[in-house]
Amino acid sequence: MTTTEKERTAEKATVTLTFREAFHEALRDALQRDPTAFLMGEDVGRYGGCFGVSRGLLDEFGPERVRDTPLSESGFVGAGIGAALGGMHPIVEVMTVNFSLLALDQIVNNAATMLHMSGGQLNVPLVIRMTTGAGRQLAAQHSHSLEGWYAHIPGIRVLAPGTLADARGMLWTALQDPDPVLIFENGAQYGVAGELAADAGPVEIDHAAVRRAGDDLTVIAYGGSVPRALAAAEELAGDGVSAEVVDLRTLRPLDDATVLDSVRRTHRAVVVDEGWRSGGLSAEVAARIVEGAFYELDAPVARVCGAEVPIPYAKHLEQAAVPQVADVVSAALEVVGSG
């Protein structure tokens, strides 16, 4: 076979699956390959995971390695930290980021600090998965995007898969990482299906990725905002505006280089973040652009963020509270001077 033929065959070897299935495959793979890996959290076993991600894993791996916990977020996240110190590779599931607040003490005061407090002696190879994001009319205690808060904390890595490849591939790399890693799964995305290479496997977790090349501006997004940014770019193309889309992928540590490299070429930037604007991740990204590429900018950096309100139940208000494709498009048009 010639190289092009090979590429074509490789191209064809894809499977259609949902984000839920991609996350499931990643878990299954991790449990199969790493004997020290185990999954623990509320309803991960019998119930099959509150969003169905871990369905079937209890049967395959048994209750020791797919461990249902009582409702006790602080307790079992802390136990995950302890088990990691004891040589295991725990994957702890917290149903949603809002509930992770009950475990904030363990994450911030223990997991994130242990290596440093112990003078480099004790590292915590722990993965914590949780859902984030709005869009399902679950209102103010189930819908927030608090990953930006976690990205404030030195000592943890924060991942936000926004593509199927990342949903499938980030877990393994995170699990082999010596430090605590938080993975934010976008709740509204679980049922979304797409194509993934049949042999998709682990992906690196250190860099942002350019998801669409463009010349006129850079749209920076992550997680559930990535598809919206891509949809906006498509729409902008129809208006003759060529938007580059950068998917941050890892929110901490932030890969400035990829963002700055793009902005230095396009000279304009729009940051999309479902989290709140004030003190949020978008503020950090905007600040880095200003710090690193101020003289390259042809327009002020724009942000499209969650409105400063707890997420409301009513559908039209919820939609208005989080960035939509149209919001990204109009911010982009404004930035390129045709708004």
Next chain:
Amino acid sequence: MRDPLLDLDRSEALRLLHEMVRIRRFEERCVELYSAERIRGFLHLYIGEEAVAAGAMGALRPTDAVVATYREHGHALARGVGAPSIMAEMFGVVEGCSRGRGGSMHLFDASTRFYGGNAIVAGGLPLAVGLALADRMSGRDGVTACFFGEGAVAEGEFHEAMNLAALWSLPVLFCCENNLYAMGTALERSESETDLALKASGYGVTAWAVDGMDVLACAAAARRAVDTVRGGGGPVFLEFRTYRFRAHSMYDPELYRSKEEVERWRERDPIDLFTARLAAAGLLEPGDLDRIEDEVVAEIDEAVRFAEAGTPEPVEDLTKDVYRRAV
């Protein structure tokens, strides 16, 4: 007409029956409206557990306070939050008791001192402690009734709240609705000690278990407990042994329990049990049940009409009610 054995007069009997049927039918309508996509988000049904709210709520005065969870339609109805405003809330319109901001999981109503609608498991317990503290510090003789599932007992907030309430001898009635499952997690797989009343008594709280399928037992236990609490006897913990007949929320493959188990519990349907008892005691007259059903349907129809005619809040008001003092 009064039955000495049941220690019950006819009007109270009919009131309790009416309340249970009302909650049941209201939620059945919610299911239809959910399928029709008029109600969205999560919808946690109380079907099977009606005897607890219907029985316990009657022991409270209007000046008392109620704290509940995301499975609170029954509590809100029994507390006197209007069916139309509850339905409107689930339709996401301003006429809703939380102006459409909260939905099914966040029913609030200051006028009946109904403090939610709390969807963080065990999150309501410390609030109840504080409400009771405020009553005590203000010299009011109010009682705060706090409803929660047995799953909450594993959370730190449960233990912190129990300790505070007992330590400060506060007027809180803890109503634990033990329906045996927290989502898919059975009690015996989440508690090292499954006797919840025993657990609560470890904090020096008076505690006992009640048949939560028996509305009279629920009502009697609540009356006795409220008397103790209001009388300065400190907090009381009641474990209502009940069962939810439906899925945890609307969608749940129910892999964690058998159909037979559900069927066995359905034989102890609190409405059927009570109806049979009233009939046996001669407290039920022909036509009573039909009349109750008719009244309930009329009330629910009206609630749905009200909700359907509701007004979506203007999007310009999106950031309303984030601060009381304007920013």
